[in-house]
Amino acid sequence: MDFNDLVSRLGIDEEDIKELVELFITTTLSDIEKIRKGISDNNPADAAAASHSIKGAAGNLGFDEIFSIAGDMEMQAKKGSLDNFNVYANDIEGRVHALHQSISE
Amino acid sequence: MEQKQPYTVLAVDDNRLNLKLIEKSLSKEGYRIFCADNGPDARTIALKEKPDLILLDIEMPGENGFDVIRKLKDSAETNAIPVLFLTGVSEVDSKLKGFDLGAVDYITKPFHPLEVLARVRIHLKLSIATNSLIAGQANKLRQLTEAQVSMLPTPADNPDARFGVYYKALEEAGGDFYDILNISENIKGYFVADFSGHDIKTSYLTASVKALLAQNCTPVYSPIESIKMINDVLVEIMPDGKYLTACYVHINRTTHKLTIINAGHPPVVCLPVKGEPFLIKTEGDILGMFKDAQFGTQSLTVSAGDRFFIYTDGLVESAERKITWASGADSLLPVYREVSGIPYEKAPGALIDHLFGKDALPEDDIVVLCVEV
Structure with a gap:
């Protein structure tokens, strides 16, 4: 992840960006757990709410791919479908772990 | 010389990251930020702290942003606080409803911190100008009363x-x-x-x-x-x-x-x-x-x-x-x-x-x- 790019895009310093990304990782992993619970309970409303949360946070930090996946998930879940949600959740989780690695370096 | 108290902004969003982002970007510009992640807490803080401006997310579990703004506008103690709401880019009905309920503007999500800062600034300026106009008019009317009584x-x-x-x-x-x-x-x-x-x-x-x-x-x-x-x-x-x-x-x-x-x-x-x-x-x-x-x-x-x-x-x-x-x-x-x-x-x-x-x-x-x- 290019921190300098984030710093210049968001207009806040690197230390704050790191803190925000760490918070993003924590909340997104928690939201992914909610999505998985929504899948196992067959509860699209809960899965939609957690996807909405990921979408909002990712969008504001400029993580466009996660924003896009979570947005699609939210729309789909609001229509009552959880098809392929495990795949999507795994995809987002992988990207979040990659983020985690890049800020730990 | 007495230091001017910083302007205060109440940010309301159930998403902790969004709150943190708003807090970071506004506080470094000298604003004092209160945060609430749900409607009832937001109303309690608004009543107690009387912030100069409120940034309010619409989509929240439980009491949503519409409920919050309705209650804020119903209270004499909070109805003059300008409210900007945060809403998705495609949610036209939400925007119209927010204006209908008394919001002064909206910020589309995902938002950019610099846009939030710019909108907060402009609405605080408007609010300051309006308050000064009201104070001026009230003062003139008071002078009129004094003249009448005299x-x-x-x-x-x-x-x-x-x-x-x-x-x-x-x-x-x-x-x-x-x-x-x-x-x-x-x-x-x-x-x-x-x-x-x-x-x-x-x-x-x-x-x-x-x-x-x-x-x-x-x-x-x-x-x-x-x-x-x-x-x-x-x-x-x-x-x-x-x-x-x-x-x-x-x-x-x-x-x-x-x-x-x-x-x-x-x-x-x-x-x-x-x-x-x-x-x-x-x-x-x-x-x-x-x-x-x-x-x-x-x-x-x-x-x-x-x-x-x-x-x-x-x-x-x-x-x-x-x-x-x-x-x-x-x-x-x-x-x-x-x-x-x-x-x-x-x-x-x-x-x-x-x-x-x-x-x-x-x-x-x-x-x-x-x-x-």
Whole structure:
């Protein structure tokens, strides 16, 4: 992840960006757990709410791919479908772990 | 030098990261940020801290942003705080509903911190400008009230006129007015009027009427001539639809002759030294509307110690209780006897206390003059 790019895009310093990304990782992993619970309970409303949360946070930090996946998930879940949600959740989780690695370096 | 307190912003969003992002980007620019991740907490903080601006997410679990803004706008303590709501780019209905509920602007999500900062700045500037305008207007109206009150003669300045007065304007630009005319040592005039409307124009008109009274209430003219001349000028200068009801009482304490000129005004109450109080009903046209107006006139012989109450309709009317002065004036007659033992200077205040209680606020402007012969 290019921190300098984030710093210049968001207009806040690197230390704050790191803190925000760490918070993003924590909340997104928690939201992914909610999505998985929504899948196992067959509860699209809960899965939609957690996807909405990921979408909002990712969008504001400029993580466009996660924003896009979570947005699609939210729309789909609001229509009552959880098809392929495990795949999507795994995809987002992988990207979040990659983020985690890049800020730990 | 005293340091200016930082402007405060309340950010409300159930997404912790969004809150943190707003907090980071605004606090580094010198704003003090309060954060709430749900509606009830947001309302509690708004009430306690009175932030200068609120950033409010719409989509929240439980109490959503619409519920929050509705409750904020319903509360007198928080309804003036500008609210910007955060909503998705495609949610047109949400935007319209937010404006409908009183929001001043919206920020689409995902938001950029610099856009949030720019919108916060512009709306704080607007809010500061609006508040300063309101404060300026309130100050001008206060000055107007002071000017109006300073035009009203006091019993202490006119001991020979032997009167007491109660004057209460409910709004800054009051519609009621009175004046005392020192026509000669033993001839005094007492004028009470009620202007239609309570606006700035009224305040300027009271100054005109005061000048007209001073010019026309002289020993040269009879009371009816004075009022007719004043009416002729008022018809020329009054704005369309403006008029006044008025009562002019002229007392000659040498000849013991009292003359009442009534221009569509509630009847004068006579409280004789001996006997029961009674109304002196004289019908007449209003002032300032008709060139050929006819005014009610009544003359009577009076004795030393007789009292006359001249008042505006706020004393005897009640819109809430559907009482007009035509019926209200009659029903209040026994009350005048109750205040007969009180010195005339204090009788109007005692009458008001008796009718409305010490703490209650009348529904309308009120002038009550008590004149003793």
